[in-house]
Amino acid sequence: MERPIVVIAEDELFVRMALAYELRGAYEVIEAENGAKAIQSLDTYRDRIYAIITDIHMPDVDGWGVLASVVEHHVPCRLGVMSAEAVQHDPRWQHYPQARFFPKPANPAAIKAWLAQQ
DSSP states (O other): OOOOEEEEEOSOHHHHHHHHHHHTTTSEEEEESSHHHHHHHHHHHGGGEEEEEEESSOSSSOHHHHHHHHHHTTOOOEEEEEESSOGGGSGGGGGOTTOEEEESSOOHHHHHHHHHOO
16 A cells, blocks of 8 residues: 655755654655755645645745645645744735644654644
8 A cells, every 4th residue: 555645845955854754654755855846746646645844945946836836736635834934924824724834943743743633
């Protein structure tokens, strides 16, 4: 049986690797070092993506672009957003009421617990 996929879009290598390490036992993890790579995974793995966890500030395409693409492609997945800034005060946040905010530095255990919730 195929494991559900979690896409991690994070340009900071250490943060991305630590989170991927924490999640690999329960999920297949796709690591994307920027938003453009995360969006590419939407087309490839659309039906298997369980969650996308994205940083907001990244090169090429930022986290807002990733979130918009998830909605545009109608990918039925959970959305996690990581940032050192309180993005909940950004007007764009209101477009993603289903998203969960995780402050940086990222807490892999908290993200893993959120993913395990039904």
